[in-house]
Amino acid sequence: MVEFNGVPIYQWDPWPEPLVTKSQLSKAGYQPGPLRAVVRYSKSSTGDGFLHLFSPDEGIRRKPPTEKQLAAQAKRKAGELNARTCTRCGAVQYFKRDLRGGLCECCWLEVKTADDRHEAAEWAKQVLAEGCVILDMETTGLYDAEPVEIAVLDYTGAVLFNSRVKPLRLGRMVEPDPDTGVAAVDIHGIRPEDLENAPTFGEIYPALYEALHGKHVVIYHKAFDLPLLRVTRKEWGCAPFKSKESSCVMEMYAQFCGDWSDYWGSYRWQPLPGGDHSALGDARATLDLLKEMAARLIQAE
Structure with a gap:
């Protein structure tokens, strides 16, 4: 052995x-x-x-534990159990790390969405109260795009600017998008021949500048429209406008709807309700959406 x-x-x-x-x-x-x-x-x-x-x-x-040791052991076990217990609904989790800020996943999401919805409604009410302008554009596509229609409204619904725009590359409108296979013309219905006599971006920019300069500009999908507007302005050699502030209604509306994605760790984006894929129609739909969000806050109060 x-x-x-x-x-x-x-x-x-x-x-x-x-x-x-x-x-x-x-x-x-x-x-x-x-x-x-x-x-x-x-x-x-x-x-x-x-x-x-x-x-x-x-x-x-081993010596049997003393009363003091038993009490300490019970206190420790109670503390460990309490550390795994949701402070809102009392559900016990398997691990302490399964809690977020002392809440189970369901309670955390319920509290978060309620707070975020209230915050989004407050934001909409404040934006309308302080005054803003709503910008919307239709374009030749998603990539290397140019605007073909631009509209700007103020917070009362008054039209500050509304015009079609003749792009430098008209043919892009009828080219299918490489990702979706859908051409821009199939979405907004504006065809190249509809823009033959439309003014160019350089011609309409002075009026657009007056509508946007010094204002709080709100946009449904700011991350798309503002960079596109900036690139087009530079391409035409136009002076930049300075907005007081710019905000994305799409992001705040996603927060308002509360459709949470664990995968992305954020709220899912929502399509613009009531939009008709015209610049003026979508700008009006965005204004109506702001009013609807603000109205929810007023009702809650």
Whole structure:
């Protein structure tokens, strides 16, 4: 038999009786005595493992816990349980890390969406109260695009600017998008021949500048429209306008709707309700949406 420092080393089978493991002794209320044997076993990832065996007759009886120790143990267990318990609904989670700010996933999402919806409604009410202008554009596509129709409304619904625009690259409108396979003309219905006599961007820009300069500009999908407007302005050599502020209604409306995506860690974007794919129609739909969001806050108050 193989030995190490006078202690026999066994294979897993047969197990030498009546030797037991440290865990078995501990469950019975004993501390282990001298080491009496070692069992070698195979660990696929790290090679051999060794299990220490002891005689149950040589185990040292542990003293029973005192009342103070029992109270401390109960307090610790209660604390561990409390740390895994949702403070709102009382649901106990398997791990403490499953809680967000002390809330289970369902309560966290319910509280977050309610707070965010209120915040979005407050934002809409403030934007309308302070005054803003709503900008919308129809374009030749999604990539390397140019505006073909631009509209600007103020917060009362008055039309500050509304015009079609003849782009430099008219043919882009009828080219299918490489991702969707749909051409811009199939969405907004503006055809190249409809723009033959329309003014160019350089011609309409002075009036557009007056409508936007120094204003709080709100847009449904700001991340698309503003960069496109900037690129077009530079292409035509026009001076930049300086808006007081710019905001994206699409992002705030997504927050207002509360359709949360765990995958993206944000709210899912929503299509513009009531839009008709004309610049003026979509600008009016955006204004109506702002009023609807603000009205929810007024009703709640």
